[in-house]
Amino acid sequence: MKLVFAAISLVAVLLLAGYFYVEELVKDALDSTELPGVEQIPAASRVLSLPSYTGLSPSQIIRPPETFHFPIPYGSEGPITPLFALTTRQSDGSTQQVPPLYPFLCQSLESGLGQPRVDNQQRLGVAVYRENADGSRTNEVIGYSKDCGLPTRLHYFVEDPASANPAKPDFVRFDDQLPTSDAGVSSTAASLWIRMETGTINRFIYVVMMPVGNADQPDAIDKSRWNGKLVYNFKGAVGIGFQQGEARLQRLLRDMKPALEQGFAVVYSTGTETDFHYNVWLQEDTALRLKQQFISRYGKPDYTIGFGDSGGGLQQYLLAQNRPGLIDGGVAIIAYPDMVTQVTYGLDCELLEYYFDHLATDRDFWRNPQHRSLVEGLSYTNDFQPGVVDYLSWAASLMRLEWPVIPAGTTECAHSWRGISASVNNPRFNTHYPRYSTAVNAATDWNHWQDLRQVYGTDAQGYGLLPSDNRGVQYGLNAWKNGLISAAQFFDLNRKIGGWKPQPEMQQAHLWLASNDDSWRRFSPYGEHNMTHEGHLMSLAPRSTGSRKAAKAAWLSGNVFSGKLDIPLIDVRPYQDAKPDMHHSWSAISSRSRIIARNGFNRWQSIWMSEPGYKARWDAFAAMDRWLSERRTGKLARDTIPAYASDRCMNQQGELIASGDDVWDGHWNNHPDGTCTRQMPFFQSSRQAAGDDARATTLMCQRIPVAEAIKSGLYKPLDVTAFAAQLATVFPDGVCDFRLPGLGEQPLPASG
Numbered sequence: 051m052k053l054v055f056a057a058i059s060l061v062a063v064l065l066l067a068g069y070f071y072v073e074e075l076v077k078d079a080l081d082s083t084e085l086p087g088v089e090q091i092p093a094a095s096r097v098l099s100l101p102s103y104t105g106l107s108p109s110q111i112i113r114p115p116e117t118f119h120f121p122i123p124y125g126s127e128g129p130i131t132p133l134f135a136l137t138t139r140q141s142d143g144s145t146q147q148v149p150p151l152y153p154f155l156c157q158s159l160e161s162g163l164g165q166p167r168v169d170n171q172q173r174l175g176v177a178v179y180r181e182n183a184d185g186s187r188t189n190e191v192i193g194y195s196k197d198c199g200l201p202t203r204l205h206y207f208v209e210d211p212a213s214a215n216p217a218k219p220d221f222v223r224f225d226d227q228l229p230t231s232d233a234g235v236s237s238t239a240a241s242l243w244i245r246m247e248t249g250t251i252n253r254f255i256y257v258v259m260m261p262v263g264n265a266d267q268p269d270a271i272d273k274s275r276w277n278g279k280l281v282y283n284f285k286g287a288v289g290i291g292f293q294q295g296e297a298r299l300q301r302l303l304r305d306m307k308p309a310l311e312q313g314f315a316v317v318y319s320t321g322t323e324t325d326f327h328y329n330v331w332l333q334e335d336t337a338l339r340l341k342q343q344f345i346s347r348y349g350k351p352d353y354t355i356g357f358g359d360s361g362g363g364l365q366q367y368l369l370a371q372n373r374p375g376l377i378d379g380g381v382a383i384i385a386y387p388d389m390v391t392q393v394t395y396g397l398d399c400e401l402l403e404y405y406f407d408h409l410a411t412d413r414d415f416w417r418n419p420q421h422r423s424l425v426e427g428l429s430y431t432n433d434f435q436p437g438v439v440d441y442l443s444w445a446a447s448l449m450r451l452e453w454p455v456i457p458a459g460t461t462e463c464a465h466s467w468r469g470i471s472a473s474v475n476n477p478r479f480n481t482h483y484p485r486y487s488t489a490v491n492a493a494t495d496w497n498h499w500q501d502l503r504q505v506y507g508t509d510a511q512g513y514g515l516l517p518s519d520n521r522g523v524q525y526g527l528n529a530w531k532n533g534l535i536s537a538a539q540f541f542d543l544n545r546k547i548g549g550w551k552p553q554p555e556m557q558q559a560h561l562w563l564a565s566n567d568d569s570w571r572r573f574s575p576y577g578e579h580n581m582t583h584e585g586h587l588m589s590l591a592p593r594s595t596g597s598r599k600a601a602k603a604a605w606l607s608g609n610v611f612s613g614k615l616d617i618p619l620i621d622v623r624p625y626q627d628a629k630p631d632m633h634h635s636w637s638a639i640s641s642r643s644r645i646i647a648r649n650g651f652n653r654w655q656s657i658w659m660s661e662p663g664y665k666a667r668w669d670a671f672a673a674m675d676r677w678l679s680e681r682r683t684g685k686l687a688r689d690t691i692p693a694y695a696s697d698r699c700m701n702q703q704g705e706l707i708a709s710g711d712d713v714w715d716g717h718w719n720n721h722p723d724g725t726c727t728r729q730m731p732f733f734q735s736s737r738q739a740a741g742d743d744a745r746a747t748t749l750m751c752q753r754i755p756v757a758e759a760i761k762s763g764l765y766k767p768l769d770v771t772a773f774a775a776q777l778a779t780v781f782p783d784g785v786c787d788f789r790l791p792g793l794g795e796q797p798l799p800a801s802g
Contacts, residue, residue, distance in 0.1 A: 085159055086176040087485040089194070091152040091493065100148065102507035102515060103603040105139025107796075108331070108372040109614065118339070121346040124268060127167065127199040128251040128343070135252075135335035138504040148504040153490050154253060155293040155482065156198035157320075161255055162299060163200055163248055168193030198294045202249030204268055207303055208241050221303045228266055244303060244310060245271070251343065252336045254321030255297040258344055261310050271348065277313030279675070280344065280351035281306065282337065282377055284358030284365045285318065286384075287325030290473055291501030292494065293482065295320030308668050315351065317344055324361025328389045329502055330368050330609055337369065337376060353678045356380035356619075357671065360633060363621070364388050367641060370617045372608040379618040379678045381670045384626075384633035387611040387641040390604050391747055393498070394518045395427070395735035396470040397594070399463035401547050402426055402525070402736065404576040407455045409546045409587060412539055419459035424529040425543065427739035428462035429630035435460075439468060439575050442562065446573040462733075466632030471577050472559040474498045475550060477513065479559040483566050491566075495553070499600075505607045506600040513553040517604040517794070519596030520549050522753040522786040527740045531768045541773075544780050548583040549594030556580045590780065601749040601794030610747060611641065613648030615655060618677050620695060622658040622670040625730040635659060636732040636744075639718050643744040646719070653689040656697055657714055659730055663702040670695075699726035718744035741788040748792035753784030762787075 105111070118129040136148045156166045156176045165187070168178045175196030179187040206224045213219040221244070228243065245266055247258040266272035283306055289295075297320055306316045320326055321336035341354070356366040356377035363385020369376050386392050402425060406416040415421055419430035434457050444454035457464070472479040477495035480486070486494070499506055499514025506515045525547060530540040550556075557579060559565040560572040567573070578585035582592040604610050621638045638657045645652050660666045673695040680686035698709035708725035715721035716732065723731075735746055741764075742748050754762070756777045760770055764787065770777065777785070 085485065086156075086178075087487065088153040088155055088175055088490050089177065089487050090173045090175075091490055092149070092174060092196070094149055095152040096493075096512040097148060097503060097508055098512045099510050100138070100146075100503055100508040101140065102597070102599040103138050103505045103607045104141040104599075105143075105145075105606065107606060108334075108608040109374065111139075113338070116339075116342065120339075120342045122202045122249055122251075122343060124203060125201045127201060128249050128256070129339065130197045130199060130250075130253055132252045132332060132335040133339065135329065135332040136504060150197075150253070151291055151501060152196065153292055153486055153494060154196065154198060155485055156195055157294045157296045158198065158200055158255065161297040163255065163297070166195035166198040166200060168195055169197055169199060170194050197253050198250060199253070200248070200250045200255065202247065205246040205248065205299075206266075207244040207246055207299075209307075218304060219307070221300060223299075227268070228264065242275075242311060246299070247347075248297070248299075251319065251339045252321055252332065254294055254319050254326075254336055256317070256319040256321075256336075256340050256343070257297055257299070257302060258315070258317050258340075258348070259302070259306065259310060260315040260348065261313055273348070275313055276315055276348075278352045279314050280341075280354045281309050281314045281316045282322075282341075282354055282356050283316055283318045284356060284362030285323040285325065286358050286360035286362035287323070288361060288470075288473065289324060289326040289328070290496065290498045291327040291329065292480075292496065293326055295323055295326035309357075309671070314355075315344070315348065317341065322365065324365065324389075327501055328361065328498060330365070330372065331505070331607070333365060334369055334373050334376065338373070341376070353378040353682060355671070355674055355678065356382070357667075359383040360385065361389070364611070366619060367611045367615070368608060370619065371611060371614040374616050377617065379674050380620070381667060381674050382619055382621050383667050383670075384623045384637075385621055385641070386637045387644060387746075388609060389498075390517060390609050390749065391611075391640075392637075393470065393474055394749055395737050395746075396467050397475060397518070397550060398520065398523075398525075398736040399426065399428075399467040400471045400576045400578075401520075401549065401581065403461070403464050404578050404581065404585070405543060405547050407576075408578075408585070409583075411542045415539065417458045419457070419461050421535075422461050422463070423733070424534050425526040425736065425739055426461055426463050427734040427736050428467075429627040429634060429733045430459060430461045431465075431628060431630055432459040434458065442570075442573050443575060446571055449571050460630070462627075462630035462632060462634065465630055468575050469561075471550070471580075472561065472565070475516075476556050476559055476577065476580060477553050478556055479561075479565055481564055497553075499553070502609070505603050505609060506597070507603065509553075511554055515597040515600035516553070516594075517596060517600035518749040519594040520547075521593045521595065522751050522781060522784055523593075523737065523740050524781070524785050525736065525740055527765075529739065531765060537773060541776055541780060545590050546583070546587065548581050548588070548591030551580050551582055552595070596750050598750060598793045601792070602796060603794075604749060605794060605796040610749075611644060612747075613641075613644035613646070613745075615645055618654055618656075618674065618681075618691070618695070620656045620658055620670040620674055622666050624660050624662050624665055625699075626662065627730070627733055628662070634733055635730055636718075636734055639714065639716075639732055639744055640746045642714070643718055644747065647745055653691065656691060656695050658698055658700070659726065660700040660704065661702045661730075664700060664704045666700060666704060669704065697726070699729055737788075741786060743788060747795065748786075748788060749795075750793040751786035751788060752790040752793055753781075754787045754790075755784050756781060759785050759787065764789075 180190040207221040210220045245262040261275040263272035263274040363382030366380035423430040447454035480496035529535045560574045562570045713724040713726040715724040716727040
């Protein structure tokens with residue numbers, strides 16, 4: 051007993067020490083006293099009873115003519131109101147303009163580009179301060195900025211030869227003019243000078259980078275080092291809107307240095323970085339205008355290559371589908387097919403993890419991460435390395451006099467998808483809350499559904515409608531059918547798992563300082579108080595309920611990748627399933643499955659995967675450049691994937707393991723596993739583990755009565771006759787039949 055007490059005391063001391071360390075760490079991260087925040091928002095920011103989108107697919111819509119005269123003059127602001135992204139359409143041809151999204155946090159100061167321009171005196175947006183002659187800010191407020199406009203201006207950068215880390219160089223910056231020879235810059239005629247233009251388009255910060263010669267002048271561009279080609283850098287990450295986004299200029303230069311050294315020009319906008327929002331219409335609107343700015347000032351490029359990670363990869367799939375010609379080819383790095391079909395299983399993660407840890411009858415069985423993977427579908431590892439969230443959870447449990455749950459390993463759900471339920475789905479949760487006033491925080495629905503309200507629609511209270519749910523989902527069905535879990539485990543899981551509460555009923559996340567929660571003892575990464583069971587055992591916990599209209603709108607508006615792809619695209623990624631990383635390998639197969647299901651063939655997409663330790667992105671970039679160049683000169687047919695760009699897998703040194711049309715074959719296309727599939731096997735999602743196919747496009751399933759499901763052979767080879775009554779009790783509204791199209795799923799126009 052003394053040994054147990056001593057062990058508990060030691061754990062408590064360690065966790066409390068970790069608590070105080072994390073407290074200071076998080077407080078430092080949230081300390082934004084030097085940066086102005088949003089004080090007020092326009093009165094008409096909330097839109098009630100907005101209808102869901104029912105108009106044509108964006109690939110069928112003729113965009114309106116440009117109303118802004120490009121290029122933006124130096125010293126002037128670019129357009130504020132998007133050209134078409136705020137228009138929602140109906141099937142009868144009617145349209146409705148939706149107000150711009152507010153609050154909108156200006157982030158030009160963090161970007162090193164100074165304060166935004168004043169656009170009002172009504173305290174809307176962020177405060178703008180009078181500046182001294184040296185550019186430092188005083189405490190005198192001269193006005194406010196709600197739309198964050200910046201003047202277009204020039205900067206010049208050259209790599210600093212004194213950089214401490216050559217692999218992560220620093221760049222010296224000069225504003226407005228190339229420096230004179232006596233400016234103290236250690237450079238030569240061969241130095242790579244980057245002309246950078248910055249400003250705002252559609253309220254977002256844009257950046258144009260071009261390698262130039264020493265003779266460059268603001269109005270006399272030295273294009274001697276430009277190869278005539280353009281890269282659109284989409285970057286990536288996850289964001290839900292309400293901010294301008296930070297343009298990290300040094301990082302942009304470092305990331306794109308290989309392209310700049312080859313003579314490529316590069317464009318980028320915070321409005322097309324998914325770290326700041328996932329509104330694909332607004333991304334397209336902004337990208338089109340940024341390209342127009344580039345063409346008007348620098349000339350039309352031979353072709354444009356898309357380049358970006360994660361969300362920056364899925365943008366290339368969606369923009370190619372929705373707006374052919376915006377990019378001519380793409381390098382989609384660790385990409386997903388789209389966002390909304392990832393959120394569907396992402397919202398399952400915390401429901402499942404909470405069930406396994408707290409509600410399951412057979413918790414010893416579910417403690418094994420491999421067993422969890424049978425239901426979650428996603429990858430797992432037995433090598434558990436606790437992180438900040440784990441230490442906080444354990445400390446909070448001990449202070450509640452509860453013994454903490456210590457995992458035997460970890461899953462991709464817990465390791466990588468933790469937090470998605472709060473950031474995407476919870477209208478009360480906002481990690482940037484210190485940058486917004488108390489009134490603004492309380493008046494705003496901080497989630498993805500609100501950011502895309504002109505697509506999904508809103509209810510009578512103004513909450514965004516949800517395009518997905520989990521009604522009828524038989525979690526772990528395939529594992530039960532294959533004898534990997536018992537009937538008792540299957541029914542226990544599906545009775546207790548529940549779903550997420552409706553938006554109006556949701557409360558602030560219990561993520562302590564990250565969510566401005568007033569009690570750290572409530573810390574919980576699951577969000578169980580926002581689940582339908584509120585963290586308690588129920589005989590039958592209600593499931594989430596979504597909107598069929600919103601699901602249909604997600605398809606019609608082009609927010610779901612349907613498989614429509616008319617440009618060359620290399621889906622390139624290191625194999626990270628063993629970590630387990632959220633950028634799982636089966637995303638590439640999901641995209642491929644959609645392409646083939648839609649067209650019957652694949653003419654455009656290649657899948658490149660490498661063993662951990664090697665990143666093949668620039669190899670893929672070189673292949674894409676060659677691919678587009680040979681198409682442009684007529685050396686290569688338009689619908690041909692050249693051998694140097696074909697499907698492949700590589701080892702840790704980047705050496706080819708195998709290539710060819712069959713290397714990624716597997717269960718997903720009913721073929722024997724290919725060489726690369728055997729080397730780098732795929733996992734899946736919770737919905738596929740419940741019966742969905744490799745496309746993973748079902749947002750809301752069609753349900754059929756249990757009796758009909760049994761009769762139709764849905765449970766084969768399992769004989770469930772003895773369980774019919776129990777199935778009908780657990781699924782009174784029927785079970786998902788993934789053999790049928792999902793509710794709201796829409797066939798889109800054929801590829802060209």
